Amino acid sequence: MFNIDMEGIDLEKTFDLIVLGGGPTAIGCAIYAARFAMDVLVIGKTFGGLIATTHIVENYPAITSISGQGLMDMFKDHMDSLNIPYISDEIRTIDKIDDHFELHSFFQNFKAYSICIATGSERRKLGVSGEEEFAGRGVSYCATCDGPFYKDKVVCVIGGSDSAAKEALFLAQNTQKVYIIYRGKEIRAEPINKQRVYENDKIEIINNTNIVEIKGDNTVNSVIFDNGQEFEVDGVFIEIGSDPNSDLAKRIGVETNDKGEIIINRKSETSIPGIFAAGDVADAPFKQAITGVSEGVIAAYSAFDYVKEMNIEY
Ligand SMILES: Cc1cc2nc3c(=O)[nH]c(=O)nc-3n(C[C@H](O)[C@H](O)[C@H](O)COP(=O)(O)OP(=O)(O)OC[C@H]3O[C@@H](n4cnc5c(N)ncnc54)[C@H](O)[C@@H]3O)c2cc1C
Incomplete structure (x- = not known):
C-alpha cells in the first residue's frame, strides 16, 4: 500500500524534527526546518494532501492560477531541492520516551526530538x-x-x-x-x-x-x-466539510477542542512540549493552503527553538 523507499535514510538516528503529513502545511514546515539545518524527515500517508484534489487554485499568493496538483508539484520540487527525505507511510501511535518521541507505523519505528502534526482532515x-x-x-x-x-x-x-x-x-x-x-x-x-x-x-x-x-x-x-x-x-x-485527522494526537494526550481539532497557540505549540501542530488538523478558524503553510512555518521556528534549548550532543 505504501511506497516506503527508505534508501539512504538512517532510521536508527533520532531526527530533530519529524513532520507528519504530505500536504502544503507539512512541506512548508519541512522546507523551513531544512533551511534551519535541522535534521528533518517528512512522513505522509499520501503526498499532496487535500489541495491536490482541487482543479484550480487562484488564491495562493504569487501564483495567479494553477491546479492543486500543479501547486503541490512545485512544493515537491522545492522539497527535493533541499534534499528533504520523504517516506510514504501512516503513523499510528506516538510515545514519549525520555527526551524524545517514538513514532510507530505498521512497518517501522521512527525517533525524533520534536514532531509537527500536519495530518489535515478527512472529507465528512x-x-x-x-x-x-x-x-x-x-x-x-x-x-x-x-x-x-x-x-x-x-x-x-x-x-x-x-x-x-x-x-x-x-x-x-x-x-x-x-x-x-x-x-x-x-x-x-x-x-x-x-x-x-x-x-x-x-x-x-x-x-x-x-x-x-x-x-x-x-x-x-x-x-x-x-x-x-x-x-x-x-x-x-x-462537499460538506471535513473532520480533523487528530486521533493520533489524542492518543498521546494532546489537547483538542470539541470539533476534535488540535488546540495550538501562536507558536503552533500544542499542550505537549515538543509536539507542534499546524494546518487543517489544528483549531485555527480559517483553513486554506496558505494559512496551513504559515502555521507550519511557525511550527518549524518553534521546533528549532525547542531542539536548540535541549543542547543535544550529536
Ligand atoms: C474542493 C476543495 C477546494 C479547495 N480549494 C482551495 C483553494 O483554492 N485554495 C486554498 O488555499 N485552499 C483550498 N482548499 C483547502 C486546502 O485544500 C486545505 O486547507 C489544505 O490542503 C490543508 O493542508 P494540510 O497540509 O493542513 O492538510 P491536507 O492537505 O489535508 O494534508 C494532510 C496530509 O496528512 C496525511 N496524513 C493524514 N494522517 C496521517 C498519518 N497518520 N500519518 C502520516 N500522514 C498522514 C494525509 O495523507 C495528507 O497528505 C480546498 C479544499 C477543498 C476540499
Missing part, C-alpha cells in the same frame, strides 16, 4: 442511506477525480461552501446540468465564485433542502429530498 460523510452503497458508483467526494466520468450527465453537489461552489463550477464544464443542493438559505462561497455560479447557465441552486436518501440500481438514479420529493441525478458529489 453525509450519513444517509445509499451513501456507502453507491460510493464509487455515483457517490463521490472529489469532483476533480471523478467529474470526467459524468460527461453530459446530470449531477448534484451537496453543500454550500466555497469548495462546493468550486466543485460545481468544475463539474459544469463537462456535464449537462449541475444542481447545488444546500441546507441553508444562501451558499457561502467567496463572492467571486458565488458570482461565477450565479452566471453559469448550467448550474442551479436548490436552497433550504437536505438529502435524506440516495437511490439507484447499479449506479445512482436519484436522491430523496427532506420534503419527500424524488429528484433524478446520475451523480452525487458530497
Whole structure:
C-alpha cells in the first residue's frame, strides 16, 4: 500500500524534527526546518494532501492560477531541492520516551526530538442511506477525480461552501446540468465564485433542502429530498466539510477542542512540549493552503527553538 523507499535514510538516528503529513502545511514546515539545518524527515500517508484534489487554485499568493496538483508539484520540487527525505507511510501511535518521541507505523519505528502534526482532515460523510452503497458508483467526494466520468450527465453537489461552489463550477464544464443542493438559505462561497455560479447557465441552486436518501440500481438514479420529493441525478458529489485527522494526537494526550481539532497557540505549540501542530488538523478558524503553510512555518521556528534549548550532543 505504501511506497516506503527508505534508501539512504538512517532510521536508527533520532531526527530533530519529524513532520507528519504530505500536504502544503507539512512541506512548508519541512522546507523551513531544512533551511534551519535541522535534521528533518517528512512522513505522509499520501503526498499532496487535500489541495491536490482541487482543479484550480487562484488564491495562493504569487501564483495567479494553477491546479492543486500543479501547486503541490512545485512544493515537491522545492522539497527535493533541499534534499528533504520523504517516506510514504501512516503513523499510528506516538510515545514519549525520555527526551524524545517514538513514532510507530505498521512497518517501522521512527525517533525524533520534536514532531509537527500536519495530518489535515478527512472529507465528512453525509450519513444517509445509499451513501456507502453507491460510493464509487455515483457517490463521490472529489469532483476533480471523478467529474470526467459524468460527461453530459446530470449531477448534484451537496453543500454550500466555497469548495462546493468550486466543485460545481468544475463539474459544469463537462456535464449537462449541475444542481447545488444546500441546507441553508444562501451558499457561502467567496463572492467571486458565488458570482461565477450565479452566471453559469448550467448550474442551479436548490436552497433550504437536505438529502435524506440516495437511490439507484447499479449506479445512482436519484436522491430523496427532506420534503419527500424524488429528484433524478446520475451523480452525487458530497462537499460538506471535513473532520480533523487528530486521533493520533489524542492518543498521546494532546489537547483538542470539541470539533476534535488540535488546540495550538501562536507558536503552533500544542499542550505537549515538543509536539507542534499546524494546518487543517489544528483549531485555527480559517483553513486554506496558505494559512496551513504559515502555521507550519511557525511550527518549524518553534521546533528549532525547542531542539536548540535541549543542547543535544550529536
Ligand atoms: C474542493 C476543495 C477546494 C479547495 N480549494 C482551495 C483553494 O483554492 N485554495 C486554498 O488555499 N485552499 C483550498 N482548499 C483547502 C486546502 O485544500 C486545505 O486547507 C489544505 O490542503 C490543508 O493542508 P494540510 O497540509 O493542513 O492538510 P491536507 O492537505 O489535508 O494534508 C494532510 C496530509 O496528512 C496525511 N496524513 C493524514 N494522517 C496521517 C498519518 N497518520 N500519518 C502520516 N500522514 C498522514 C494525509 O495523507 C495528507 O497528505 C480546498 C479544499 C477543498 C476540499
